[in-house]
Amino acid sequence: MSSKSFSKLAFISSAKPSAKAALKALSQRYGNHDAADADAIIAIGGDGFMLHTLRRHLPLIRRGLPVYGVNRGTIGFLMNEYSLDDLPERLAKAEPTTVHPLKMVAQAAGGELTEVAFNEVSLFRQTQQAAHISIIVDNKVRMERLIADGVLLATPVGSTAYNLSAHGPVIPLGADVLALTPISAFRPRRWRGALLKGTSKVRFEVLEPVKRPVSASADNSEIRNVTSVTVEQDLSASLTMLFDADHGLDEKILLEQFVA
Incomplete structure (x- = not known):
């Protein structure tokens, strides 16, 4: 109160x-x-x-x-x-x-762009071609190639939004974790995502960005034709x-x- x-x-x-x-x-x-x-x-x-x-x-x-x-x-x-x-x-x-919002730094065809997100940062295929994305967490490759419609990283506040629709977990406030959730994963087909520490730094590398273009969204702010996206919680x-x-x-x- x-x-x-x-x-x-x-x-x-x-x-x-x-x-x-x-x-x-x-x-x-x-x-x-x-x-x-x-x-x-x-x-x-x-x-x-x-x-x-x-x-x-x-x-x-x-x-x-x-x-x-x-x-x-x-x-x-x-x-x-x-x-x-x-x-x-x-x-x-x-x-x-x-x-605490997420800070997204995206490398795209037009240069580097920085945005903030309160719900989630999501990457999504731009064409009928599935996205091929490598996932690096705290400088360690955790998934060499995710083949999917996309992937997102959600805050506890955003865990009940797009993340929940993508069958990601609901996160209680104060849990100090982030939800890493695939969007319609094709390979690995059974991967349902991961829970990461709130201090984690996640980098998404877009594989074959010309053949398989990908957009990135920080909540409702979209950046198209990204090649890599780095996301971390802005604890400051x-x-x-x-x-x-x-x-x-x-x-x-x-x-x-x-x-x-």
């Missing part, structure tokens, strides 16, 4: 009509401040908009500005239920969750997300493990 006062709030929303209507109602009730002067950012929309918010306001969030999501999207795994009433009190009682970046006390992110992740 936070002891911080939340008198100045920065409301932002997605373009969805229900999110824009909530933005108008909340701003009229509580006022709307610039994020640089606010006690918290209130992101109104869905999970995709939350990821966009974290990326857009990363410098402020790195310095300790918390983010509270209000669900006006579809799934809302990273969000809280929408209510017009008692928002400052809900924020004061909210449970803070610290997350501690970001705070706020969740209602009875709907904390750790509880949501736990519940996902008991869904039939």
Whole structure:
């Protein structure tokens, strides 16, 4: 529970009509401040908009500005239920969750590019040809050639997103591990992935990149025609997300493990 006062709030929303209507109602009730002067950012929309918010306001969030999501999207795994009433009190009682993003450095046809991801970094074939990818963990080759649609590395926060759809494991918050999960693996056919230490540095080398081109995505930011991608958790970046006390992110992740 936070002891911080939340008198100045920065409301932002997605373009969805229900999110824009909530933005108008909340701003009229509580006022709307610039994020640089606010006690918290209130992101109104869905999970995709939350990821966009974290990326857009990363410098402020790195310095300790918390983010509270209000669900006006579809799934809302990273969000809280929408209510017009008692928002400052809900924020004061909210449970803070610290997350560390992934840092992706991709070598591509256009040069080197760096991106951050809060859910996962994924590599995926660009054509009908299966991707051929070598996987190196902490400078040791762990798989010489994965033949698959792709592969991803997910954080605990992202373990219930694309990773879960690819049959990867759900990771409890605080476990300090990352999920390395293949996407429709052809060879080795029975490989289901691995759990890695949170401090691991993973490098993906794209084999035959001209014949079998591969794209890399850091959440929803895509880079095409990559030749190699290095991913590690940025432990120096501690970001705070706020969740209602009875709907904390750790509880949501736990519940996902008991869904039939």
